[in-house]
Amino acid sequence: xxxxxxxxxxxxxxxxxxxxxxxxxxxxxxxxxxxxxxxxxxxxxxxxxxxxxxxxxxxxxxxxxxxxxxxxxxxxxxxxxxxxxxxxxxxxxxxxxxxxxxxxxxxxxxxxxxxxxxxxxxxxxxxxxxxxxxxxxxxxxxxxxxxxxxxxxxxxxxxxxxxxxxxxxxxxxxxxxxxxxxxxxxxxxxxxxxxxxxxxxxxxxxxxxxxxxxxxxxxxxxxxxxxxxxxxxxxxxxxxxxxxxxxxxxxxxxxxxxxxxxxxxxxxxxxxxxxxxxxxxxxxxxxxxxxxxxxxxxxxxxxxxxxxxx
Ligand code: HSE
Numbered sequence: 519x520x521x522x523x524x525x526x527x528x529x530x531x532x533x534x535x536x537x538x539x540x541x542x543x544x545x546x547x548x549x550x551x552x553x554x555x556x557x558x559x560x561x562x563x564x565x566x567x568x569x570x571x572x573x574x575x576x577x578x579x580x581x582x583x584x585x586x587x588x589x590x591x592x593x594x595x596x597x598x599x600x601x602x603x604x605x606x607x608x609x610x611x612x613x614x615x616x617x618x619x620x621x622x623x624x625x626x627x628x629x630x631x632x633x634x635x636x637x638x639x640x641x642x643x644x645x646x647x648x649x650x651x652x653x654x655x656x657x658x659x660x661x662x663x664x665x666x667x668x669x670x671x672x673x674x675x676x677x678x679x680x681x682x683x684x685x686x687x688x689x690x691x692x693x694x695x696x697x698x699x700x701x702x703x704x705x706x707x708x709x710x711x712x713x714x715x716x717x718x719x720x721x722x723x724x725x726x727x728x729x730x731x732x733x734x735x736x737x738x739x740x741x742x743x744x745x746x747x748x749x750x751x752x753x754x755x756x757x758x759x760x761x762x763x764x765x766x767x768x769x770x771x772x773x774x775x776x777x778x779x780x781x782x783x784x785x786x787x788x789x790x791x792x793x794x795x796x797x798x799x800x801x802x803x804x805x806x807x808x809x810x811x812x813x814x815x816x817x818x819x820x821x822x823x824x825x826x827x828x
Contacts, residue, residue, distance in 0.1 A: 523552040523827035524625035527665075528606050529613035531657040534744040535687065535723040536669060541657040543665045544612065544689060545821035547813060549579055550828070551603040553622035553629055559595040563584050569604040580615045580646030588626050589644045593635060599627065599689040602626035606759035607811065610693045611781040616658030619646025624663060636822070637675035639663050644673055647753065651700040665822025668728065682730050684738060687771070687817045688792035691762065692799045695809040698754050703778035704753040706750050719745050735771065735787070742772035742785070755780050757802050764798035791813065 527548035531541040536697035538808055548607045554561065576582035581600050589595045597739040601624070608614040627634050634642075643659035660668040667681040710757075711719075728734070752758040752775065761782055763771040768792050770784035784811040786792035791815040803810050 519629060519828060520555045520630050521553065522625050522825060523550055523825045524628065524823055525550050525618045526536055526620035526624060527574065527821060528617055528663045528824040529658045529661045530691065530783050531613060532775070533667070534742045534772065534774040535726045536657065537656045537717070537747050538657050538825065540667070541661040542667050542689065543661040543821045544691065544813070544815040545818055546691050546815050547606045549605050549617040549621050550603040551618060551625050553598040553625045555629065556597050556599045558597040560597045562599050562602060563602070565601045567603040567773060568600060569602070569608065571604055572608060578649060580619045580650045583649045583756065584619050584622045584642050584646040584710060585626045588623065588642050592630065592704070594630070594676045596630070599630070607693065609694070611698070611775070611777040611779045612660035612693070613662060613777060615650030616643065616662050617644055620659050620662035620823050622646065625753060626824070628825055635675060636663055637678050640675070641673045648653060652686065663823045665811065665820060681727060682707040683819070684730060684733055684735065685817060685819065688786040688789055689794050689815045690784040690786055690792050691776055691781050691813050692796070693810070693811045694756060694803065696756065696780050698778060698780045699802060700778040703751055703754060706754070711746055715745050739771040741775070744774050748775055751775050755782065756808065758782070760798050760802045763801050767797050768794045768798045770795055774811040
C-alpha cells in the first residue's frame, strides 16, 4: 500500500464539566488527510484544500509534525506527501487542528501496518495540538480518533476512558465567525478556583458520568453545567446569554461553549428540537453583521477516525 486517505471528525472539547479532559466527536463534519509514500525521508505538505492561511511548512503543520513524531518513535522514516482537505472552519472551537492531526496519525498508522492501537495514537496526535496552539491537551484528539465521549485522565493509552453514549441525541453547534485564539481563551481563565465551586463542579462531573451509564437524560441535563470556564470565556462571545436563553427555551438539554469557542453547543433530544434550537440561535444574531454556521450532529456509535480510501 502506497497511498491512503483517513477521515477524522470535528469534536467538542470540555463539554462543560471537563476542561481539558473531556470531549465528544461530531461525526458529520471533519477533515480528510491523504498520504502518499514519496520514496524519501521527507514529509511534504502538497496542498491544504479549504485551508487558506494554514501552514504549508512541514515543521509547522500539525499533520507533518504528528507523522514526524511517529517516524521518530518507530525509527523508520518513510516520508509521505500530504494533502489535507478541511471540512470545517479553522478557529471555530470545533477541533480543527485536532481533526487534521487525528486523521494524519490514523492514516500513517494504517500505512505502516498498524504498529499502534487507536488509543496509542492519541499521544502522537496531541503533538499536532502542541504545534497548533501551544498545549498538547488531548480532549479534542482523543474523541476524534476514538469516537464518542472520551474522558482522559492523562495522555497514555491507559488513561483514556471511553464513556457510553446516550444515542440518538443531537448536538447542535453554532459558530459565530469571529476570531478567538485558543491561547488567548486559555489566558483569560482564572488559575485558582474556590473550594465550594470546585466541590460543586466535581459533583457535576460525577453525576454526568453516572447519567451516561444509567441513560438518565434528566440527570445528564441537570449535570452538564460549567461554573468555572463559562463565566470568563462567555465574555468573548457576542450575545452569549441570549444564545443560551434561546437554546434552553427551545428544550435544549444542555448549552455551553465548544472547546475554547467561539462556537457554542446545545444538546437536543431529537432532530426537530435541534432544528428549532438552530433557528432560535440564528434569530439572536439576525441583526448582527457576524456570519454564522450552524450544524446538527446525530450522536452515534463508530464516530471516530476511519479510512475512507486506499
Ligand atoms: N480544552 C481546550 C480549551 C480545548 O478549552 O482550551 C481547545 O483546544
